Amino acid sequence: MTQTAPPTEQRTAPSVVSFENVNKSYGDVRAVADLSLRLHPGETVALLGPNGAGKSSTLDLLLGLRNADSGTVSLFGMTPAQAINAGKVGAMLQSGGLMEDVTVRELVKLGCDLHPKPHPVAEVMDRAGIAQIADRKVNKLSGGQEQRVRFALATVGANDLIVLDEPTTGMDVTARQAFWATMREQAAQGRTVLFATHYLEEADAIADRVLVLHKGRLLADGTAAEIKAKAGARRVSFDLEGAIDEAALRALPFLSTIDISGRTVRIQSHDADATMHAVYGLGLYPRNLEVAGLGLEQAFVAITSAEEANAA
Amino acid sequence: MNTLIKLEITRTLRNKKFMFFSVVYPSALYLLFAASQNSTDKVKGTDLTFPALYMVSMASFGAITAVLMGNSEKIAKEREKGWVRQLRLTTLPGRGYVLAKIASAGVVTLPCIVVVFLVAAVTKGVRFEAWQWGALTVAIWAGSLCFAALGVAIGYIASGDAVRPITMIIYFGLSILGGLWMPSTVFPQWLQNIAEWLPTHAYAALGQAIELGDAPHGKDLAILVFYFLLFAGGAAWLYRKDTLKA
Numbered sequence: 001m002t003q004t005a006p007p008t009e010q011r012t013a014p015s016v017v018s019f020e021n022v023n024k025s026y027g028d029v030r031a032v033a034d035l036s037l038r039l040h041p042g043e044t045v046a047l048l049g050p051n052g053a054g055k056s057s058t059l060d061l062l063l064g065l066r067n068a069d070s071g072t073v074s075l076f077g078m079t080p081a082q083a084i085n086a087g088k089v090g091a092m093l094q095s096g097g098l099m100e101d102v103t104v105r106e107l108v109k110l111g112c113d114l115h116p117k118p119h120p121v122a123e124v125m126d127r128a129g130i131a132q133i134a135d136r137k138v139n140k141l142s143g144g145q146e147q148r149v150r151f152a153l154a155t156v157g158a159n160d161l162i163v164l165d166e167p168t169t170g171m172d173v174t175a176r177q178a179f180w181a182t183m184r185e186q187a188a189q190g191r192t193v194l195f196a197t198h199y200l201e202e203a204d205a206i207a208d209r210v211l212v213l214h215k216g217r218l219l220a221d222g223t224a225a226e227i228k229a230k231a232g233a234r235r236v237s238f239d240l241e242g243a244i245d246e247a248a249l250r251a252l253p254f255l256s257t258i259d260i261s262g263r264t265v266r267i268q269s270h271d272a273d274a275t276m277h278a279v280y281g282l283g284l285y286p287r288n289l290e291v292a293g294l295g296l297e298q299a300f301v302a303i304t305s306a307e308e309a310n311a312a
Numbered sequence: 313m314n315t316l317i318k319l320e321i322t323r324t325l326r327n328k329k330f331m332f333f334s335v336v337y338p339s340a341l342y343l344l345f346a347a348s349q350n351s352t353d354k355v356k357g358t359d360l361t362f363p364a365l366y367m368v369s370m371a372s373f374g375a376i377t378a379v380l381m382g383n384s385e386k387i388a389k390e391r392e393k394g395w396v397r398q399l400r401l402t403t404l405p406g407r408g409y410v411l412a413k414i415a416s417a418g419v420v421t422l423p424c425i426v427v428v429f430l431v432a433a434v435t436k437g438v439r440f441e442a443w444q445w446g447a448l449t450v451a452i453w454a455g456s457l458c459f460a461a462l463g464v465a466i467g468y469i470a471s472g473d474a475v476r477p478i479t480m481i482i483y484f485g486l487s488i489l490g491g492l493w494m495p496s497t498v499f500p501q502w503l504q505n506i507a508e509w510l511p512t513h514a515y516a517a518l519g520q521a522i523e524l525g526d527a528p529h530g531k532d533l534a535i536l537v538f539y540f541l542l543f544a545g546g547a548a549w550l551y552r553k554d555t556l557k558a
Contacts, residue, residue, distance in 0.1 A: 063401060064400075065397060065400060065401075084401060084402070084403065085403050087403065089401070090401075091401045093394065093397060093398060093401070095394040095397060096394045096395075096397055096398040096401075097390065097392075097393030097394035097395035097396075097397070097398060098393075098395060098398070099319070099323075099390075099395050100323075100395075101323045101326055101327060102319055102322070102323055106319055106322075109315065110315050110316060110319055111402065113314075113315040113316075114313075114315070114316070114402040114403055114404050115402070115403065116403060150398075153398065
């Protein structure tokens with residue numbers, strides 16, 4: 001995949017999404033800090049970051065629900081409002097509510113009627129997996145069902161860009177898989193899909209490009225594999241008996257950090273397999289061995305400190 | 313846009329409790345106010361009997377209650393739940409949302425008005441020419457749309473817990489000062505001078521002119537149209553501008 005360096009014919013077409021030096025603050029909180037990015041046609045892009053990283057703010061700016069303090073946001077070379085009126089954008093918001101006291105079918109029909117290039121109502125409901133709850137009142141749905149109705153509203157017409165804010169929240173595993181299968185179909189039809197998530201696994205499985213956002217800044221932009229390599233450190237801890245040879249431990253391969261306190265050794269490693277192989281190679285017998293992936297939050301810290309080290 | 317208007321009307325009609333109380337409330341108040349009044353004395357400063365005057369007042373008041381209370385709270389709630397954010401991701405123009413809300417309010421006020429008229433005619437023997445009944449219905453119904461627009465605007469300005477008190481203050485203030493509860497002729501002159509320019513006063517005056525066999529006054533019509541455009545325009549502007557975080 002070469003999404004980060006698209007072929008020239010894609011470069012000359014206006015970007016699907018373009019942010020140029022966009023800033024947004026709420027009081028003292030900088031939600032989006034000097035953000036510049038471009039999305040190209042046909043990409044499936046994950047906006048990855050922990051809670052409070054600025055994902056939702058970024059999507060709000062992208063959709064024109066809020067205005068940037070400075071910088072420009074454009075979709076297909078237009079303002080967000082123009083792009084929405086041209087029927088180019090479908091969106092599923094985390095904070096998007098639904099109309100109450102109406103049935104699912106009535107609500108989807110409303111969405112179809114408001115779209116300039118609508119799909120048939122039945123087709124939209126089938127795709128979203130809500131045909132069997134079509135006659136149910138919107139305010140009587142479970143969380144997962146509500147999400148599917150939101151998804152239906154985001155796909156009522158032939159959009160070129162689909163924006164999803166943490167779309168699988170509240171869905172069980174089966175629903176999640178079905179959801180992403182549908183999303184892949186949309187992408188296969190040449191649509192650009194942008195979704196926000198705080199699951200690295202989800203970004204890895206679905207996206208061919210991952211944007212990592214932390215404290216409103218764009219930390220990394222690359223393929224899922226590249227991001228995983230950056231953030232893929234593991235935490236290893238074990239206890240040792242007998243005399244501890246600190247120098248030998250500190251010389252272990254692939255270490256990023258090591259902390260020895262009493263009998264307990266705590267390590268962060270880029271390649272836990274190789275590090276442990278070396279531990280056994282020293283003739284040691286580690287007890288109470290634990291190996292765990294870093295949480296996304298810590299992975300971001302790892303990426304941030306790596307960036308800062310590079311800058312220094 | 314038409315789909316949204318239809319859907320808003322359907323929704324309102326489905327809300328049986330709201331419909332029932334909206335329709336019954338003004339008639340009950342009418343009976344309460346008019347019960348002790350006889351049907352022959354004229355109200356000071358007008359040429360109308362109490363039951364006839366109160367019929368218009370309570371029909372107007374009931375219509376205002378339904379649209380002001382219903383709209384402002386519903387809209388504030390829809391904003392908080394994020395439905396308005398979702399709608400803003402569609403091609404719906406701001407005026408479409410506001411018109412749909414006003415239309416659904418109109419559905420509630422029509423039965424309100426008709427029931428008050430029926431109660432007045434049956435219990436207090438209020439009698440008018442056929443054209444007057446028709447004109448009264450149309451005038452009070454159309455006038456209520458002005459307050460429906462006000463309800464939408466309040467729903468946008470206020471949020472959360474503030475909606476109800478703000479609506480109440482505006483609602484009672486406008487109703488009392490506009491002379492819906494007691495004829496404004498009992499007010500001191502300086503208050504009458506202010507009341508004259510309120511939308512509620514113009515609204516009640518429409519009906520009273522018709523009861524006296526006149527055409528509604530141009531000034532009252534102009535005042536209502538002015539307020540309608542102000543409220544509806546303001547609401548549509550606020551819809552597009554609304555940046556409330558859900």
